[in-house]
Amino acid sequence: MSQKLFVSADEVAKRAGVSRSAVSRAFTPGASVSASTRQKVVQAAEELGYHVNHLARGLMRNESGIVCLIVSDVATPYRSALLRELTQQLQLAGKVAMLVNTDRSDGSVDRALQQAIRYRADASIIMSGLPDKSIAQLCLRSGQRLVLINRDDDQPGPLRINLDDTEAAQRVVTAFVRAGCRRLAFANSDAGTPSLMARETGFVAAAKAQGLDVTVERYGLTGYESGKVLAQRLLTKSERPDAVFCATDLLACGFMDAARHQFSISVPESLSIVGFDDIEQASWSSYELTTFAQPVMAIASEAVQWLSAEPSGDPDQTSKRLHAEFVWRGSVRAG
Amino acid sequence: MSQKLFVSADEVAKRAGVSRSAVSRAFTPGASVSASTRQKVVQAAEELGYHVNHLARGLMRNESGIVCLIVSDVATPYRSALLRELTQQLQLAGKVAMLVNTDRSDGSVDRALQQAIRYRADASIIMSGLPDKSIAQLCLRSGQRLVLINRDDDQPGPLRINLDDTEAAQRVVTAFVRAGCRRLAFANSDAGTPSLMARETGFVAAAKAQGLDVTVERYGLTGYESGKVLAQRLLTKSERPDAVFCATDLLACGFMDAARHQFSISVPESLSIVGFDDIEQASWSSYELTTFAQPVMAIASEAVQWLSAEPSGDPDQTSKRLHAEFVWRGSVRAG
């Protein structure tokens, strides 16, 4: 069935009465073509419905213009918000996003990278999922650039974008203490990713500095349901906490709902809650969750800028630490 | 800086002591290669770190393996859930997803299609955004297949996947009437997309058949904030509705929150609410929203199956009508 489907530069050249290299140049920004030649070519292309074949162009240039986005749990509010930003900015930079879903585990990140390599993606951005250590090497070896968002890999080469999780955790302790809370808790998933752990240890340490103990509980993934389970566990303890920092907003929403509807605890009067991410739902009237905003735009632009820039061997530039703004809403008791 | 980065089939051939076509065949499913040859090739490839160049393969085969996903508002719960499913099933079918974000309007869908064509995508799936009429033609002309999800385009050629919106709307009327509600309202966005309008007109018609009038209000996009505005408008009317069908869950959540927190109306006791989509938040304890489930898995598999099948000129098969299951939760008063 594969008949003659696409128009090639040859045909455009013929119609415009120029050589095929002229056609190529007409579509290459900054090439030396006379205005009249370009004019003729563009018109002929228009009439014929010609579109530069990026497969062939990528083959020649050794640069496909493709950036591979590797992600698990895309449907999660924070992930999808980041994805939105990333695709948008990538497009603005003239690149195109190839999305690889790694929900089905089984070395899926590796397979994803393989895919990226097969299509000669210029770069990969890992938004989630735990990459194998050998991956950075694989990318390096194939000349691919790599961006790691919120996951720590100490290998040199990739750009690592992280947040100031520890400082954020400190601010939460301060806020809780000001609100007069004394029985602190931390609700975490047991995924154990670096940023999640940084929030936890930062919180525990800052509390300790204030002479306060923290009850830590970990369970499941970072979703709403886990938040409910964590509430179940923490709110049935003999010394019930009066303030809880949840590692993500999703956990916080689940926690808050369980506290209110299952335990009839009023938030924030008897229980202060802080989350992390500032997903859209955090601002909904049912939650009014105090949280930290993931700087998705800044994350995306750091990534895209780095990818668009000429590779420089400067190792200082391969790590960015961005600030997560504290967003005050109503889920922390007024001091 | 573009040095020799990738290993080519030539080098693998040399190392394995075979011809380069043998290498090609070793990586082509179903090609005729002896086990021993394949063995040698695979081993050499492994050692050298060879990966088939899909750019070149696509060029030859006239089939890139790329499917273009065209979407606006990716960060929205329903969209991102559909995206998750689509990417997953596409991957399972051996295809790869190219994501094009059309949030910035200005003929962005057209530009997106252009992009798809440049990369010689085998197909495009339009998840949202209003395509220009000429687009189907453009796709057809370039041999690309097209899937339209929840948007009606009466041109032949593309696969159109829709839901039984009208039937769903009828069920809502039945449910409301059974619950003893008499003052019906419909809260819609003013986007005016076909599926949204089908729900509205279906609801109004079914109500009329029961001898009931419907107050219809339209505003903004299909988001949470619009739901609040719609509540403001509908709940301040002299004859306050006692049942409202919202065109999407996001609208419903906003509506419910406004009803409860701004108007102190208890749901479902004094106001029954039904949404559409069954986004994750619909099941959260704060909402317990009765709604219709978008059959995202079925949608995705219909799309992927159709794309994987041989093109058949059968026009009957180019339209699929899927069922949206009614999900009973607590936002409709018990009869």
Next chain:
DNA sequence: TTGTAAGCGTTATCAA
């Protein structure tokens, strides 16, 4: 089953 050789649609190089 295997190798040879001809293409696929570009861009880069080099004269003109």
Next chain:
DNA sequence: TTGATAACGCTTACAA
């Protein structure tokens, strides 16, 4: 500024 020509890395007749 232009046009011929040689790559790019692959697949696929065709012949052996």
